[in-house]
Amino acid sequence: MKQGIASIMRAAKAADKKTFENGWNKSKKFLLGRQGNDGIVFKLVVYALLISIGFVYLYPIFYMISQSLKSLQDLLDPTVLWLPKSLHLDNYIRAWHVLDFPRAFGASLLNSVLPAIAQTVSCALVGYGFARFRFPGKNVMLALILLTFIIPVQVVMIPLFLLFQQYGLLGSPLPFIVPALFAGGIKSALFILIYLQFFKTVPKALEESAQIDGAGAFKTFFRIILPISVPAIVVVFLFSLVWHWNETYTTSLYLGESMRTLPLKLQSFDLAYSQTYSSSNVGMDAVNINESIKLAGTMLIILPLLTLYLFAQRWFVEVIDKTGITGE
Amino acid sequence: MLLRLIRKRREMFTGYLFVLPWIIGFLLFMAYPIYFSLNMSFNRVLITSEGINTTFVAWDNFKYAFLSDPQYVEELVVFIQQVVFIIPIVVIFSMLVALLINQPIRFKGLFRGIFFLPVVITSGEVVKELFSQGATSIPIVERYGIVQFLEANFSSTWSEPIITVIQQLIIILWYSGVQILIFLAGLQKVNSQIYEAASIDGASPWEIFWKITLPSIKPFILVNIVYTTVDLFTNALNGVIGLIKEHMFKLNTGFGYATALAWIYFAIIFVILLLVVLIFSRNEDYNPRKAGR
Numbered sequence: 038m039k040q041g042i043a044s045i046m047r048a049a050k051a052a053d054k055k056t057f058e059n060g061w062n063k064s065k066k067f068l069l070g071r072q073g074n075d076g077i078v079f080k081l082v083v084y085a086l087l088i089s090i091g092f093v094y095l096y097p098i099f100y101m102i103s104q105s106l107k108s109l110q111d112l113l114d115p116t117v118l119w120l121p122k123s124l125h126l127d128n129y130i131r132a133w134h135v136l137d138f139p140r141a142f143g144a145s146l147l148n149s150v151l152p153a154i155a156q157t158v159s160c161a162l163v164g165y166g167f168a169r170f171r172f173p174g175k176n177v178m179l180a181l182i183l184l185t186f187i188i189p190v191q192v193v194m195i196p197l198f199l200l201f202q203q204y205g206l207l208g209s210p211l212p213f214i215v216p217a218l219f220a221g222g223i224k225s226a227l228f229i230l231i232y233l234q235f236f237k238t239v240p241k242a243l244e245e246s247a248q249i250d251g252a253g254a255f256k257t258f259f260r261i262i263l264p265i266s267v268p269a270i271v272v273v274f275l276f277s278l279v280w281h282w283n284e285t286y287t288t289s290l291y292l293g294e295s296m297r298t299l300p301l302k303l304q305s306f307d308l309a310y311s312q313t314y315s316s317s318n319v320g321m322d323a324v325n326i327n328e329s330i331k332l333a334g335t336m337l338i339i340l341p342l343l344t345l346y347l348f349a350q351r352w353f354v355e356v357i358d359k360t361g362i363t364g365e
Numbered sequence: 366m367l368l369r370l371i372r373k374r375r376e377m378f379t380g381y382l383f384v385l386p387w388i389i390g391f392l393l394f395m396a397y398p399i400y401f402s403l404n405m406s407f408n409r410v411l412i413t414s415e416g417i418n419t420t421f422v423a424w425d426n427f428k429y430a431f432l433s434d435p436q437y438v439e440e441l442v443v444f445i446q447q448v449v450f451i452i453p454i455v456v457i458f459s460m461l462v463a464l465l466i467n468q469p470i471r472f473k474g475l476f477r478g479i480f481f482l483p484v485v486i487t488s489g490e491v492v493k494e495l496f497s498q499g500a501t502s503i504p505i506v507e508r509y510g511i512v513q514f515l516e517a518n519f520s521s522t523w524s525e526p527i528i529t530v531i532q533q534l535i536i537i538l539w540y541s542g543v544q545i546l547i548f549l550a551g552l553q554k555v556n557s558q559i560y561e562a563a564s565i566d567g568a569s570p571w572e573i574f575w576k577i578t579l580p581s582i583k584p585f586i587l588v589n590i591v592y593t594t595v596d597l598f599t600n601a602l603n604g605v606i607g608l609i610k611e612h613m614f615k616l617n618t619g620f621g622y623a624t625a626l627a628w629i630y631f632a633i634i635f636v637i638l639l640l641v642v643l644i645f646s647r648n649e650d651y652n653p654r655k656a657g658r
Contacts, residue, residue, distance in 0.1 A: 091479045166383025191627045196398035219390025254379040335494045339486045346485045
């Protein structure tokens with residue numbers, strides 16, 4: 038008798054549990070999704086994370102834009118946080134003059150576009166050589182390429198400086214262009230590896246058919262391989278351009294006083310400001326340098342890159358994750 | 366037989382032709398300068414108007430760096446402490462972002478655009494400017510007194526690096542753009558059938574992450590650690606590199622000493638990278654990426 042009641046109780050409990058589980062599963066399916074990553078809660082968490090990280094990422098840029106548009110009054114007024122009371126474009130005009138923008142921009146272009154072109158072409162050749170041909174010493178060379186990647190520039194900077202001095206290349210963009218022509222220069226190891234990885238994914242049949250048609254290795258490379266490698270070329274070119282543009286360490290050493298790129302101008306911004314707006318023109322222009330003007334200068338320097346990024350962003354992003362910057 | 370030999374020869378020859386620019390460039394702009402600077406590090410170098418004056422001093426430069434230089438070892442230790450914190454932050458953060466972007470979400474392009482943006486603008490000068498204007502620290506961190514808490518509860522040797530890391534958090538996160546790309550590339554190469562099979566077998570997303578995603582992007586974690594380490598060590602903003610540059614143009618120590626410092630620095634990077642690679646390649650266990658093929 039007692040046992041019977043106990044078993045009935047147990048059965049009832051189990052049934053209860055089952056109905057509860059059913060309901061739970063249904064709401065779980067709605068909230069968490071069937072696959073684990075298509076439920077609403079999951080989606081909300083993903084978006085919340087993405088938006089907040091995105092904000093943190095953009096914070097310095099927002100800050101820079103907002104600060105650079107503030108007048109002195111707004112800057113000192115603690116109630117003005119993000120939105121200046123009036124757009125104070127005067128900061129930009131001043132920064133433009135202090136940076137000597139057109140000239141410095143020209144210098145920056147010379148020192149980034151030309152080496153970038155040289156590097157894009159030479160690294161493609163070298164990358165193709167490593168990706169497609171077998172020859173003795175290849176592994177040693179690849180190891181040396183990796184080594185050049187981890188050697189700090191400081192180790193070779195002065196010998197290079199003396200070398201360039203000997204051949205009278207200093208004060209021109211040549212110290213950047215010449216090594217770039219020989220697949221050297223800023224982060225060239227990385228570019229060679231990107232190309233190498235990319236060319237490995239190109240099917241061999243393409244080249245074989247070209248070779249059957251009687252094309253030599255170089256003709257095949259320029260006519261067949263390069264045209265289908267536009268993604269890799271774009272990525273390498275952009276990276277190279279950006280890194281050359283932003284370089285200040287070696288540019289200041291090799292260029293000296295004869296040529297000042299935009300980031301170098303920013304380095305000496307304070308001094309240049311006091312020279313441009315010195316006591317000689319007291320009166321209207323006697324505004325001391327302030328944060329807003331400096332940030333306006335910074336903004337002017339990254340503006341060309343931001344514009345470039347805006348247009349090239351699609352390639353930059355799509356391409357790398359398609360080709361894969363690295364292999365296994 | 367002969368034909369095959371000729372073809373092999375020709376392949377070799379063409380291969381060398383393609384790689385030739387690099388060989389020349391390496392010998393001229395890498396090997397020679399490396400030889401030159403190694404040589405200099407054992408010398409006392411004075412650059413005068415007549416030319417370069419060198420006197421051989423054997424290991425004196427290296428001895429001086431470790432035993433007498435008041436700054437070098439200190440800077441080095443501080444920097445390595447920071448690196449120990451920064452590397453895990455960057456790697457974990459970039460993995461997280463890559464995982465998030467890899468989800469089926471809307472505005473994928475927009476989010477990707479935001480996360481790769483810093484790659485374009487992080488240059489030494491711009492970052493320095495942002496630092497000095499205080500645009501790089503998250504205001505919330507300062508407000509809730511985390512810094513004071515750390516100062517009160519840890520000895521200053523460890524709290525200082527942690528505090529600098531916190532104060533530079535945005536910049537540190539900014540340096541993870543390339544790493545995010547690398548992880549994304551890795552994630553997209555994982556065979557999607559494995560995920561399907563796992564979810565049919567009833568694995569939860571949590572389990573899938575630990576048992577499938579993580580092991581299959583393991584090689585990319587290694588790549589990222591190496592990349593981050595190199596990036597941090599060769600970054601012109603760190604104190605050790607500043608010190609090396611400073612010594613280059615100092616009259617009493619000179620270029621010879623500066624190269625000695627640079628070589629010690631390089632040796633340390635090399636040892637750290639070697640350790641990382643050794644630790645990571647020690648247990649080559651189950652790899653679903655390879656199994657899936």
